[in-house]
Amino acid sequence: MSSLKSKFLLSPDVTYLNHGACGACPKExxxxxxxxxxxxxxxxxxxxxxxxxxxxxxxxxxxxxxxxxxxxxxxxxxxxxxxxxxxxxxxxxxxxxxxxxxxxxxxxxxxxxxxxxxxxxxxxxxxxxxxxxxxxxxxxxxxxxxxxxxxxxxxxxxxxxxxxxxxxxxxxxxxxxxxxxxxxxxxxxxxxxxxxxxxxxxxxxxxxxxxxxxxxxxxxxxxxxxxxxxxxxxxxxxxxxxxxxxxxxxxxxxxxxxxxxxxxxxxxxxxxxxxYSENDWSAQQERAHQLAVSCHQSLIAMFGNPPLFQPESSFYRQMFAYPLPTKDLAKVKTFLFEKHKIVIGGFPYEDQAWIRPSFAAYNSEEDRDHLLQALADYFSLTH
Ligand SMILES: Cc1ncc(COP(=O)(O)O)c(C=O)c1O
CATH class of the missing domain: 3.40.640.10 (Type I PLP-dependent aspartate aminotransferase-like (Major domain))
Structure with missing residues (x-):
């Protein structure tokens, strides 16, 4: 668990990857x-x-x-x-x-x-x-x-x-x-x-x-x-x-x-x-961005769909969208939450379900891996 997560009110069993929709607030x-x-x-x-x-x-x-x-x-x-x-x-x-x-x-x-x-x-x-x-x-x-x-x-x-x-x-x-x-x-x-x-x-x-x-x-x-x-x-x-x-x-x-x-x-x-000043916020944000970059790279490796922009590029920060090989976004989101307690954003576009993972300062490598493993399970892939 990221050391910062304990400073937020997020439930410890929830993997929150939708900070872009609604941010979580630090306890203090x-x-x-x-x-x-x-x-x-x-x-x-x-x-x-x-x-x-x-x-x-x-x-x-x-x-x-x-x-x-x-x-x-x-x-x-x-x-x-x-x-x-x-x-x-x-x-x-x-x-x-x-x-x-x-x-x-x-x-x-x-x-x-x-x-x-x-x-x-x-x-x-x-x-x-x-x-x-x-x-x-x-x-x-x-x-x-x-x-x-x-x-x-x-x-x-x-x-x-x-x-x-x-x-x-x-x-x-x-x-x-x-x-x-x-x-x-x-x-x-x-x-x-x-x-x-x-x-x-x-x-x-x-x-x-x-x-x-x-x-x-x-x-x-x-x-x-x-x-x-x-x-x-x-x-x-x-x-x-x-x-x-x-x-x-x-x-x-x-x-x-x-x-x-x-x-x-x-x-x-x-x-x-x-x-922010007491928690080295900019460094935490940079770490979160690197999680987004590696998650983006892994999704491309898993599913093979081309990205909207290169994972290493500066066209985005901490949040990106990626298409999954299904139309049924609601089913994927329900699976992710009910089976894995993962909360993630997404939208349907051109007959595909797009997820929009957001990595915030409190997210960890385990959160990223949890998402990738859960998607691999859903689509019966090996990750
Ligand atoms: C680009 C953009 N504009 C406006 C809004 C609306 O924000 P709020 O609901 O806080 O008014 C959102 C919310 O997600 C947004 O993504």
């Missing part, structure tokens, strides 16, 4: 989160008026340092879905026009594209060609769909189905030169790869802390370039701008108070950053 961060919940219960409104704004800003400021942007350009939100919806409902794109997407997008936002289409902003899809061989090729492929009607590009920093990392900094730079808005869905990126917002320089960047950062569930962030903040319409309207601790920034203040809710996940970010 989870205790801190529960302390905030208790504090709310013990001090009620008093805690809301006094400690709450101070903690909210502290979390926001530490997170801004982590993703390298000014704290005044970033606010805390419950999740990426909230942030993407806020941005798309606020942006008044010229109509008729086009918004560029890729086929590697996260599918929960389809209704937003339908709404755009009703306003005559047509979603245009770039099909990503696999195997991927260079960032230049990726960039040229996406850019080949840009034309004078393109008013915005919406792209995942790291694709949900395949783990592919997109060259978003180069894309944002080219888009800015053409006056095209960039909206980056960074659900998977923070905690998985360094996110440097000053270098990427997007118009909007929305990230999650409860995936690869391992925060308690219910915290993400919305970054908005300073000149665009005045156009943002909050998804939820409440006391925010008049709430104690408001700092005179609509972006931040509107999210400071959105009605009574449990904000403890947001407030526990400083405990998370402390956990």
């Amino acid at each position: 961060v989870f205790w801190e989160y529960q302390k905030f919940q208790l504090d709310f219960e013990q001090h009620g409104c008093r805690f809301m008026d006094f400690s709450y704004p101070e903690q909210f800003h502290r979390s926001r400021e530490e997170l801004a340092a982590f993703v390298n942007c000014s704290p005044s350009d970033l606010t805390l939100i419950p999740n990426v879905t909230h942030g993407v919806t806020t941005v798309l409902r606020s942006l008044m794109l010229p109509s008729p026009g086009e918004i560029l997407l890729t086929n590697q997008r996260y599918r929960a936002f389809e209704r937003l594209w339908e709404e755009s289409a009703l306003e005559r902003i047509i979603p245009v899809e770039t099909m990503v060609n696999f195997p991927v061989s260079s960032n230049q090729e990726l960039l040229e492929n996406i850019w080949s769909n840009v034309n004078r009607n393109t008013s915005a590009i919406f792209i995942s920093h790291i694709a949900s189905p395949t783990g592919l990392i997109f060259p978003v900094a180069e894309l944002c730079r080219k888009a800015r030169e053409r006056g095209i808005f960039t909206i980056i869905d960074g659900a998977h990126a923070p905690g998985l790869i360094p996110v440097d917002l000053e270098a990427i320089d997007p118009d909007f960047y929305i990230g999650n802390c409860h995936k690869w950062m391992s925060a308690p569930k219910g915290v993400g962030f919305l970054y908005v370039r300073e000149e665009l903040q005045a156009y943002l319409k909050p998804l939820v309207v409440s006391h925010g701008q008049e709430f104690p601790g408001a700092i005179g920034s609509p972006l931040v203040d509107d999210t400071l108070w959105t009605g009574v809710k449990d904000s403890s996940a947001m407030l526990s970010l400083p405990a998370l950053f402390k956990f």
Whole structure:
């Protein structure tokens, strides 16, 4: 067992390989989160008026340092879905026009594209060609769909189905030169790869802390370039701008108070950053990536299907997708969980079941071997 696993609440008999869907949280961060919940219960409104704004800003400021942007350009939100919806409902794109997407997008936002289409902003899809061989090729492929009607590009920093990392900094730079808005869905990126917002320089960047950062569930962030903040319409309207601790920034203040809710996940970010520094987090992440690389190589050796990108390449980090010789994903997942207590992500695509193993800092060589052995058993192969 990895020495870090005992620092997480994951059940010892579970092999968790789906951190990309929902991260596991370290025990000491989870205790801190529960302390905030208790504090709310013990001090009620008093805690809301006094400690709450101070903690909210502290979390926001530490997170801004982590993703390298000014704290005044970033606010805390419950999740990426909230942030993407806020941005798309606020942006008044010229109509008729086009918004560029890729086929590697996260599918929960389809209704937003339908709404755009009703306003005559047509979603245009770039099909990503696999195997991927260079960032230049990726960039040229996406850019080949840009034309004078393109008013915005919406792209995942790291694709949900395949783990592919997109060259978003180069894309944002080219888009800015053409006056095209960039909206980056960074659900998977923070905690998985360094996110440097000053270098990427997007118009909007929305990230999650409860995936690869391992925060308690219910915290993400919305970054908005300073000149665009005045156009943002909050998804939820409440006391925010008049709430104690408001700092005179609509972006931040509107999210400071959105009605009574449990904000403890947001407030526990400083405990998370402390956990990273005390547990050599970057080295653990690198070790986890090497587990992903060797798992990827072994799957290719076992099943012989070509990979989407080379296991040793830099197109992914800690999470990748691989096709299995079956259509029945549900059956494989049920077998893996019921017989082996392995939790793994996956999706059906082009008549094949794809698994998406995620290796997090707490995963071990035994976890990797457990998955490979369980798949060998399922497909009656020798591993
Ligand atoms: C690329 C991408 N965007 C957005 C989301 C939505 O994240 P959340 O459910 O935290 O809003 C996900 C979730 O898996 C995702 O993979």
